[in-house]
Amino acid sequence: EAGVTQFPSHSVIEKGQTVTLRCDPISGHDNLYWYRRVMGKEIKFLLHFVKESKQDESGMPNNRFLAERTGGTYSTLKVQPAELEDSGVYFCASSHLPGEGHTFGSGTRLTVV
Amino acid sequence: QQQVKQSPQSLIVQKGGISIINCAYENTAFDYFPWYQQFPGKGPALLIAIRPDVSEKKEGRFTISFNKSAKQFSLHIMDSQPGDSATYFCAASMTNQGGKLIFGQGTELSVKP
Numbered sequence: 001e002a003g004v005t006q007f008p009s010h011s012v013i014e015k016g017q018t019v020t021l022r023c024d025p026i027s028g029h030d031n032l033y034w035y036r037r038v039m040g041k042e043i044k045f046l047l048h049f050v051k052e053s054k055q056d057e058s059g060m061p062n063n064r065f066l067a068e069r070t071g072g073t074y075s076t077l078k079v080q081p082a083e084l085e086d087s088g089v090y091f092c093a094s095s096h097l098p099g100e101g102h103t104f105g106s107g108t109r110l111t112v113v
Numbered sequence: 114q115q116q117v118k119q120s121p122q123s124l125i126v127q128k129g130g131i132s133i134i135n136c137a138y139e140n141t142a143f144d145y146f147p148w149y150q151q152f153p154g155k156g157p158a159l160l161i162a163i164r165p166d167v168s169e170k171k172e173g174r175f176t177i178s179f180n181k182s183a184k185q186f187s188l189h190i191m192d193s194q195p196g197d198s199a200t201y202f203c204a205a206s207m208t209n210q211g212g213k214l215i216f217g218q219g220t221e222l223s224v225k226p
Contacts, residue, residue, distance in 0.1 A: 004156070006156075031211075031212065033213060033214075035214070035216075040219075041218065042202075042216045042217060042218045042219060043157070043202065043214075043216040043219075044216070045213045045214065045215070048211045048212075048213050050211070055211050056210070056211050056213060059213075091156055091157070093156075093214075095212065097212075098208055098211050098212030099144070099145055099206070099208030099212050100145075100212070101147050101159040101162055102159070102212075102214060103159070104149075104156030104157045104158065105156050106154065106155050106156045107155075107156050
């Protein structure tokens with residue numbers, strides 16, 4: 001089966017611009033998660049979708065971040081407007097059930113200059 | 114209470130030696146404890162996982178030891194190989210809270226030939 005795909009792999013944008021990250025989970029995985037790793041620190045949870053519904057968005061840093069999951073398939077994470085502290089690697093992961101291991105994508109490295 | 118603390122931050126082991134990475138948690142409601150392996154430019158990949166009703170799980174050269182009373186778990190890599198050089202993350206999650214992963218800080222393992 002195809003893995004979790006993230007696009008783009010790298011993005012460099014200026015402060016104040018908008019960036020949209022995309023994630024295609026494994027087909028049939030209802031659970032989709034977004035995580036972020038900033039400056040070599042631990043990987044932190046951002047939010048969790050079950051199908052098209054946001055189950056938990058307690059990790060979203062602020063209202064500049066907007067996540068959607070169209071029709072319960074792929075997901076997008078938009079940052080608008082981007083700030084310097086948003087730089088990091090954004091990972092998407094999916095799982096069939098919530099209590100099992102996630103399959104991660106390769107991540108999107110976002111650099112805000 | 115949601116933290117997972119991981120040590121050491123970095124580890125150098127000779128080829129053929131045993132690599133040991135330790136994690137500690139506070140929240141006794143965690144019910145799933147996975148270890149992830151990450152190579153540069155890739156996303157974390159599930160290596161091995163354990164649930165709290167088991168004290169040890171072994172898969173090939175990788176073993177998780179779990180001490181419920183001490184709220185600690187560790188990863189042992191036997192006969193460490195240069196190809197094992199990577200960053201290792203422990204994590205914990207609660208199935209009834211959607212399975213979001215709480216990660217440790219990560220350990221950079223280097224296995225010298």
